[in-house]
Amino acid sequence: MRGSSGILVRTLTVSFLLTLSMRLTRACSCQDETPQEKYCNAQFVALVEVLGIVRDEDFRLDYRIRVVEEFKVNDDDRHALYSGIVTTMGSRLSCYLALHTNSTYLIGGHISESIPSAIYCDLHVEWGKLSPEQRSTFNNMRCPAKV
Numbered sequence: 001m002r003g004s005s006g007i008l009v010r011t012l013t014v015s016f017l018l019t020l021s022m023r024l025t026r027a028c029s030c031q032d033e034t035p036q037e038k039y040c041n042a043q044f045v046a047l048v049e050v051l052g053i054v055r056d057e058d059f060r061l062d063y064r065i066r067v068v069e070e071f072k073v074n075d076d077d078r079h080a081l082y083s084g085i086v087t088t089m090g091s092r093l094s095c096y097l098a099l100h101t102n103s104t105y106l107i108g109g110h111i112s113e114s115i116p117s118a119i120y121c122d123l124h125v126e127w128g129k130l131s132p133e134q135r136s137t138f139n140n141m142r143c144p145a146k147v
Helices: 002-025 033-040 073-082 132-139
Strands: 044-056 058-074 087-088 103-110 115-117 125-126
Touching: 033 103, 044 073, 058 103, 073 103, 073 115, 103 132
Parallel strands: 087 115
Antiparallel strands: 044 058, 044 103, 058 087, 103 115, 103 125
């Protein structure tokens, strides 16, 4: 009987540690939003090609990008989007956005102090994984007026 409870305690301990480790891996807590809500809540939405990483620090990661197409951006923020940089939280933070060089993504995010930024919770999807129908919806997407 004593051997059984020792095994049970070890099993529970290992299960707890695995669960904790999985939660720490991506502990980012995102609001439950549809792609349209993410689109509408973003300051910018653009199709971008990731050219490389400019800065990779613990708490900040900057990607060099090329804007392929813009879907949503106001005139005041357009110059920031075309600066060629999108920043995200560094890989030591849970909500960082991991993008692959030489891949094309649909990204939505915010612009602060003329710097476009996006995090894991923002709109981001690899363009090649969208069907032609899904791609065309972004050309025609409309957002309800905010009250």
